[in-house]
Amino acid sequence: MKLRSTSVFLSLALLPIHLAAQPPSVKAEVIPVTEMLPDDPEVQKVIAPLAEEIKASFGLPLVQAPQGVFRGRRGEENLLGYWVSDVMRQAAQPLVGAPVRFAITNAGGLRANLRPGQLKVGDIFELMPFENELVVIELTGAEVIQVVKEGLLRRGGEPCSGVKVKVEGTPQQATLTVTWEDGSPIDPAAMVKVATTDYLYLGGDSIPTLKKGRKPFTTGVTLRQMLLDECAAMGKAGKELLAPAPGRYTVPVPILEAIRDKTFKL
Template sequence: MKHRSASALLFSLLSLSLTAQVAATKAEVIPVNATIPEDPAIQKVIAPLAAEIKASFDLPLVQAPQGVFRGRKGEENLLGYWVSDVMRKAAQNVIGAPVRFAITNAGGLRSNLRPGQLKVADIFELMPFENELVVVELTGAEVIEVVKEGIVRRGGEPCSGVKAVVGGTPEAGTYTLTWEDGSPIDPKALVKVATSDYLYGGGDSIPTLKKGRKPFTTGVTLRQMLLDECGALAKAKQDLLPPALGRYTIPEPIQAAIRDKKFKL
């Protein structure tokens, strides 16, 4: 017993000594900028790789004469609509069955697609993450709740397959969700849903998505999915055009209340 106590005391003293030494050492911030000279040996190694990557990023993809934009100050997120449409289409191709609904997150779209010739680099800037396409099953009631959560949190996350109408007042909002053709959503029906592994895992506070049943990870990254879609459009000699407006109808007073975190639905 005495031996174990002495060992424990020695360990404690050593820990305190090391802690004191670390605490006494001052951190030094070294800025990484043009003043740091390049290492010729390292540059010799990476130069061929850098050239190859640049050449790949400069490859042309497809024409986008109007561009596709995320929207600002209440405008609809047409870029998000396009991404969610491609997710839904890609998911259907992978599983060989209808996918009724798709949802992505506006925060994951990091740049707009400017008008003109799109290159590989443009898609990497838009989607720099390695998020993968996932297919799950939700009930109609859960789809309604998923879209509602996106509205309350951020004024509506980009979706495919549905139309949402928000009304009422900021203090007592109303909400209607239908399928894209205007038909009602059966709360009890099970439907296939395309999303990202990030959202399905609980990212961006859409908790109902985590209830998804029979999750199937396609192995396709969202970035590769978009690159493939651009390639398919170019092969068909078609331009990349923005989707139509009208998936979300939300009056400006309610949009303002959502931004101010004062909207109740």
């Protein structure tokens, strides 16, 4: 009798797994997230005070921008991008304790213009809704020129600070000249500090040369906070926010059109 019980136990233990008892199946249900979905009262109790605080802070005044600062329409220079890249260079220098010769951001990351009048906190959040951080790297002069070239081919020129860019000729035969902002030549072998974003440094927006950056230093400062601090400081000092002067990029219209049509090579 004992042997028979043992054999029955072993037989049950050796049953295939798919014959063992399975938990009851539960049918999944897709619930669309729309305005018709009711709010959870308990969740609302937690977030309501925070939402009110954030909403109130969005209305805080920062600085006057009497003429506004704009990204530029078709063929126009991105003066808003110039301002952002200027602030990037300015903010990066004290953080690394050394001159920062060049800065570049991406036009696609600037999601709103700064309209004329009193700028508020909410305006900067609209401009920069992402958590992109300010990063400082080291590139050679030759790599800086290549970064400019990649941005030019990508979008007709990404917003830069510290350089002047000139394209001459025709879409079929063009030449590119990149100098420092004062017109002096860029030494291809010289190592310089460059301010950019973690998004671009990690390969975003097709500027691969930025990934070659040496000694990357993540500042821990988001671009949005950097711009908020700059606007607040200007407002406190009684200054107005004015757009930078144009002229950093000089690109003939036929070449800009060829870039947009993806028929231009340099």
